[in-house]
Amino acid sequence: MSAAETRALIERYYAAFNAGDAEGMLACLAEDAVHDVNQGPRRIGRPAFAAFCAHMARCYRETLSEMVIMVAPDGRRAAAEFIVDGTYLATDEGLPEARGQTYRLPAGAFLAVQDGAITRVTTYYNLKDWEAQVLG
Template sequence: MTSLDIAKQYYDSFNRKNWQGMLDLLAPNVRHEPNQADEPRIGIEKFTEFLQGMEDAYEETLTDMVFFSEPNDTRVAVEFVVNGIYKKGEEGFPVAHGQSYVLPAAAFLEIKEGKINRVTTYYNLTLWIKLVS
């Protein structure tokens, strides 16, 4: 399976809410670099905690996905639109009451030996706050 195939499977699992399917594609020491975070999350356990928080606070589906890969078959970029509902507020963010939002975003994945070693996600946090406020 190519890196592009792995990335597509990862995001297909996301859209189907198949969290275990996503986790199965990650390297044990995956580095998750979320947007606006002070420190990356390292390891499957930290990523699992992140997914649980996402499940609790947001209902999201990704659309308009465009994937890009490079010749060495180790990195994939994906551009997408996040279609979401803000279900549960998080500290430092606006109060949640079911607000919907549509937000452009992108992610970069590093894939080695058939596993995702790094996930870096970018979106405009200021715009997201404006959309849910």
């Protein structure tokens, strides 16, 4: 894929995220895509990613803003930096109690792309910052 094609794929992926369209996100992923979050286990494959999306939709309502996407010249890797604007809807296991708290959190992701699909998404954010916001 070219860098422009990779950028368009990443833009579709995050547009689907902002639309709450898990199926649209899944359509951007390779069947055996790897998903790593900084607080949690590695998930492999679309079914595991779909289960993660369902869990997230139950516990959180989030949109991403201030998106900056950077793509390697060969189109095989990309990074995205963004702000997560969210509402904590339902208590997530091991985390503070949810009471509809809102939060605004800087975050980023590294992505790998091959054959027109995202093969890896690694997401980073500051969990202590999020906890301070929802406990505050």
